[in-house]
Amino acid sequence: MNHRNTLTRRAVVTPAVLAISWLLGVGGATAAELTVVNFGGANAEAQKVAYYQPFEKKTGDKITAVEYNGETAKIKAMVEAKHVNWDVVEVESGDIGRGCDEGLYEKLDWSKIANKSDLISESPHTCGVGFFVWSTALAYDADKLKTAPSGWADFWDVKKFPGKRALRKGARGNLEFALMADGVAPKDVYVVLATKAGQDRAFKKLGELKPYIQWWEAGAQPPQFLVAGDVVMSSAFNGRIDAAQREGKNLKVVWNGSIYDLDYWVIPKGTPNKAAAEQFISYTLSPKPQEIYAQHIAYGPVNRQAIQSLDQKTLANLPNSPANGKNAVLQDLSFWTDHGDELEQRFASWASK
Numbered sequence: 001m002n003h004r005n006t007l008t009r010r011a012v013v014t015p016a017v018l019a020i021s022w023l024l025g026v027g028g029a030t031a032a033e034l035t036v037v038n039f040g041g042a043n044a045e046a047q048k049v050a051y052y053q054p055f056e057k058k059t060g061d062k063i064t065a066v067e068y069n070g071e072t073a074k075i076k077a078m079v080e081a082k083h084v085n086w087d088v089v090e091v092e093s094g095d096i097g098r099g100c101d102e103g104l105y106e107k108l109d110w111s112k113i114a115n116k117s118d119l120i121s122e123s124p125h126t127c128g129v130g131f132f133v134w135s136t137a138l139a140y141d142a143d144k145l146k147t148a149p150s151g152w153a154d155f156w157d158v159k160k161f162p163g164k165r166a167l168r169k170g171a172r173g174n175l176e177f178a179l180m181a182d183g184v185a186p187k188d189v190y191v192v193l194a195t196k197a198g199q200d201r202a203f204k205k206l207g208e209l210k211p212y213i214q215w216w217e218a219g220a221q222p223p224q225f226l227v228a229g230d231v232v233m234s235s236a237f238n239g240r241i242d243a244a245q246r247e248g249k250n251l252k253v254v255w256n257g258s259i260y261d262l263d264y265w266v267i268p269k270g271t272p273n274k275a276a277a278e279q280f281i282s283y284t285l286s287p288k289p290q291e292i293y294a295q296h297i298a299y300g301p302v303n304r305q306a307i308q309s310l311d312q313k314t315l316a317n318l319p320n321s322p323a324n325g326k327n328a329v330l331q332d333l334s335f336w337t338d339h340g341d342e343l344e345q346r347f348a349s350w351a352s353k
Contacts, residue, residue, distance in 0.1 A: 130262030
């Protein structure tokens, strides 16, 4: 992906400009120019419609959107050089705790962000706030598979559903799926996985399926594999399946045993636009923008009121709707922070054999 030039020209505010603004009765405030960083694709488009454009209209502030691939190193370099020109950044859950500990992000002043009670419990963090819920789930092409699989046990059942399956190349997610396929209840997955016996059990179960696995690495691959008939089922990011459905593909999601997670807004430490960044984040968490966002991409709102006000058709495609969230597993960040390195190494050596 080409990275756009991230250095945006900021308005130079002279004392004369401030004086004129004050005389005009806007209390010394000039329109801010905010740089908001996201992961691109359909998600960036949904953010533009739900958040950026309405916020610009409401406040007169200018938003410049920049895409990146989650490189925390870029934020670190800016913060250390004390030359921060990103104001609000979307980060994955795995990066928020680490970045917070390293002092890369501002600690949020919740009086300026939201009432925590208005948000789902997983959303608030010391250094950020989850603003949507996404999940990795089982997906299949209903044009090619006449009987619907009901969960990970069916994904492993190569007699009932012959053919290749696709899984993301890595330990995270797959070990949880393997345990659920082996009969572990979603609520007990991390209790079992935290033990050596549980980890061995997960790898043994993955081993049963190994001859039938086609690995994927990019989020765009599962829908492509399914539509091409390369695989009969795949794990997939639910937003990618939603995008394919909007293009008319008959792909379906099985929510039973899905693993959900959140993406978070953070404010890089030292941004000169901190107040405007807080105002922007607060706006994106309010009910209406959250609703609009969920209507443009199948990612779940974190605002409780927004979840309640969505229609059934929209809710049917969201990872955290009451029905779809019933047998879902929240990705356990502390587990993967503690065990991730060793399990990914073990997975890499297992996969290469």
